[in-house]
Amino acid sequence: MVVPAGDRQKLDVAEQVRSVDPCGFFDQARISTYGQISTLGPSMSSIGSCEVGFLQADEGRRYYLSHVIVDMDSYPPNDDDPSKQIAGETVTIDGVRSSDGDCAYKVPLRFPVSAAESSQNPDIIEVPTLSYASVRAALITPAALGCELVENTVTNMVTMFRENRIPRREALVDVPLPQRSPCELMQHLPSKYTVDKFDAETQPYDCKFFLKSGSEIFGNDLVSVGFRLHDADRAMATFGSFESAQIAGKPVLIDRNTAVGEPQCAIRFPAGAVVDGYRPGTPATESTKSAARSQPMVALRAQCRVTDDLAPIAMELFGANK
Structure with missing residues (x-):
C-alpha cells in the first residue's frame, strides 16, 4: 500500500511516540524528597502513559498516594487555549484537567528531523507534524507542590527533546504492546x-481504515484497531453487552450489536503479561496494589462478518493470551 508523504509523516511521528519511555521524564530523586515512591508504571487511562505515585500523609498521619502523570497520547490543544512558557517552550494549559485545581499542561513533542527529511523545494516552508503529551498532577497537597513537580517534569521533557536525550522504552518499565503499531494489521489482511481508505493520524495507539471486499453486496467497511489498558483483576470480566467467548481457543470479550442494520462487533482480548507498577515493600493498601496492576488489551x-475474518489474525499478530 502506497502512503502519501503527508500521511507517512504522521505515521513516522506516531512511531517515534511509541518509542519514548514516558517514565524517563520524572526526576525520581526530587519527587522522593516529598514522599516515598510507591508506584511507577502506566496509568490506567492510557497505554502510552506513565504515572509516578508517592506517599503523602494527611493531618491524621494516614498515607495516601499522590501522582504525577505523563501521557504521550494527548489530543492537540485548541487555538484559543491559554499558554505559558516553560524552559523556553510554549506549552498549553489543559483547561479540562486543570479544572479541579491540579496543574496540567500539553507539551509539543519536537522530535529531531534529519536533513534528508526536509523539503527539497526551498520555496516551500514545511510545518512539521506535531504530537502532544500531557503532564499533570493528581491529589498532590498543596496544589503548589503539584504545579512545581509538573513544571519540573515539563522542563525535563523539553530539555531532553531539545538535547536529543529522549528516553526510549526498555529502560524502566517493560510494556511490549505499546511499542507496536495497531496499523500492522493492514499488512496481514486476507486476500x-x-x-480502500486509510485515516493516517499521529495517535500512536489507534488505527482506522476502510476495507473493500470486492463483493457487490457490501460497500466499504470501517475497521478500528486500538491498544488499551484495563484493570488486571477485571480485564476479562463481562460488562454491559460484552460477553465472554473464545476465538481460536483463546479468551475474548465480544459485543455483537444487532439492533440496527448489519451486525457490528466489538472484540477485546488481552495481549502480553500484566504490568505491575507497585514497588514491593512500600506501604500500600490492597486497593492501591490492585490499581497498579494493568493488563494490555487489543480492541x-x-x-x-469482517471481525470474523480479522480477529484470529489480529490475535496471532499481537500475541493474544491463552
Missing part, C-alpha cells in the same frame, strides 16, 4: 480484502 471493531 479478499484491500484497503477491534467492524462489521461482524
